[in-house]
Amino acid sequence: MKKVLMLLLVVSVVSPAYSLDFSLAKIKAADLAARAEAVPVPAPSAPAKEDPVPQDLVYKFQQFKNDLARLETDTTWLRSDIDRLESDARRIEQGGSNAFFSSDLRRMSMDMSRRSNDAQRLAMEMKNLLNLAKKDARLNQFANDIEWSARDLDNRFQFDVQNAAQNLEWTVRRIDPKVIGYDAQWSAADLARNCRDIQWKTRDLRWDAQELVRKTQP
Numbered sequence: 001m002k003k004v005l006m007l008l009l010v011v012s013v014v015s016p017a018y019s020l021d022f023s024l025a026k027i028k029a030a031d032l033a034a035r036a037e038a039v040p041v042p043a044p045s046a047p048a049k050e051d052p053v054p055q056d057l058v059y060k061f062q063q064f065k066n067d068l069a070r071l072e073t074d075t076t077w078l079r080s081d082i083d084r085l086e087s088d089a090r091r092i093e094q095g096g097s098n099a100f101f102s103s104d105l106r107r108m109s110m111d112m113s114r115r116s117n118d119a120q121r122l123a124m125e126m127k128n129l130l131n132l133a134k135k136d137a138r139l140n141q142f143a144n145d146i147e148w149s150a151r152d153l154d155n156r157f158q159f160d161v162q163n164a165a166q167n168l169e170w171t172v173r174r175i176d177p178k179v180i181g182y183d184a185q186w187s188a189a190d191l192a193r194n195c196r197d198i199q200w201k202t203r204d205l206r207w208d209a210q211e212l213v214r215k216t217q218p
Helices: 002-038 055-074 078-093 101-132 137-173 184-216
Strands: none
Touching: 055 101, 055 137, 078 101, 078 137, 101 137, 101 184, 137 184
16 A cells, blocks of 8 residues: 555656656747748749840841852852853954953952952951850851851852863963953953952851851750
């Protein structure tokens, strides 16, 4: 009986202390939970947006595309025009006459010099576009159009115009200057040289245009 009374006494003493410790633990846990809820959770940061392509850069690409296409169109019939001059030279060689041959050849040579200057200017502008290029769908479309014109221009001078000018020079050189005109040989030589110069520039334009397409590919 005494043992039972002692056990009840211990339980009565321990139970309030245990209940108090348990209650304090619950209060601390609730306080920590409240503090955790009070701390704001930072929202996930949005991915950084790429800088928009400046409008002036879009204009530069578009203007260059138009200028290159204009040069390509301007040279469409060059081979036919040079072949016509060679036919005229052959007729003169066979005893025919053409009072305008020398002036036509001189004008053709001067026009080719102008085209050479245009090709040089475009080659320099292409280098500038390569330095400014950004990955953008619209710029890439312009770059593809540029590459198309540069390829056509290079093929035209490499396989057609340059050969036609060289054949014209050879034909004129074997004709007596008294018959063909004293400045005809110089004009024919200048024409052939300018065609070679343009072909070197169109080759660079073609390679740079391919790189421009790669650099603007989104």
